[in-house]
Structures are given as structure tokens and as C-alpha cells.
Amino acid sequence: MRKGIKYVIPCGIWVGIIFLFSSKYFSAGNTSTVLYEWIHALFKSFSRQDFWTIHTYIRKSAHIMAYAVLAYFTLVAQLKSFYIFRFKVPKKFFFYAFTFCFSVAVLDEYNQSQISVRTGTYKDIIFDMIGVLLILIFVHFKTMHRQCKIFI
Secondary structure (H helix, E strand, O other): HHHHHHHHOOOOHHHHHHHHHHHHOOOOOHHHHHHHHHHHHOOOOHHHHHHHHHHHHHHHHHHHHHHHHHHHHHHHHHHHHHHHOOOOOHHHHHHHHHHHHHHHHHHHHHHHHOOOOOOOOHHHHHHHHHHHHHHHHHHOOOOOOOOOOOOO
């Protein structure tokens, strides 16, 4: 188990990055100023309303991607720490990864609800879990009939 502990480190770092992104520095008001300049430079015809629509899609996509990466890191950490790569992934590892990512999502939204310029909503948890489920389903089908070689 000791040799696999190095695979837990990326998981811990990624959780830290997720909590960094839930700070006041990455609120919609702060990210919109930078992003508006970029989008307005590329597309001069975009109105403020069009920008806010795109901004919302970008932020929700970031939720999906961040938690997809977390789910992947969680699966890799489990597999490398506790499992030999010869058979398909045990179902309990998918359950553990989902439970861990769900717990991080709930704590992340709670953390955001404690910051005055942020809001923590259950809708964001749903977006987070979409990313988690996409990766878990992908890995399940990728490793279903082969040796357990996920992209490491």
C-alpha cells in the first residue's frame, strides 16, 4: 500500500484547487471582468446579455470538468493504492469514488454559502455529480472487458 500513496497526492491537491476556486477571488463578478474583455475582443458584436449567458455556461462546464478530474484521480488513487491491475475495477471503488466526490461537492457548496460574494446551491452539486458520473461510466465501460488499464 505504501508505494501507491503517491497517487493519493494528486487527489488531495485537486481538492485544494476546487476549494481555491470556491473562494471569493473566483466569484462570478471577478471572473466576468477578465472573461468579458477576452470575449469582447474576439466577438465585438456580443451584448452584455449574450456574455452573461456564455459566462454561465463556462462556469457550469468548469463544475463538470473539475469534478470529472476529481473522480478520475480518486479512482486512480484507489486502484494504485489497493488493487492489482489485472481484473476489472470492483464496483465498490466506483461507489467510494462517487461518495467521496459527493462529499467534497457538498462541503464546497457549504463553503461557498459562507462567503458573502458567493452562493452555494444544490444545482451546482448536480453539475458536479454529472462530471463524476460521466467519468465513472466511461471508466466502467472502458475497463469492463479488458485488463484494468486506465490512462495513467
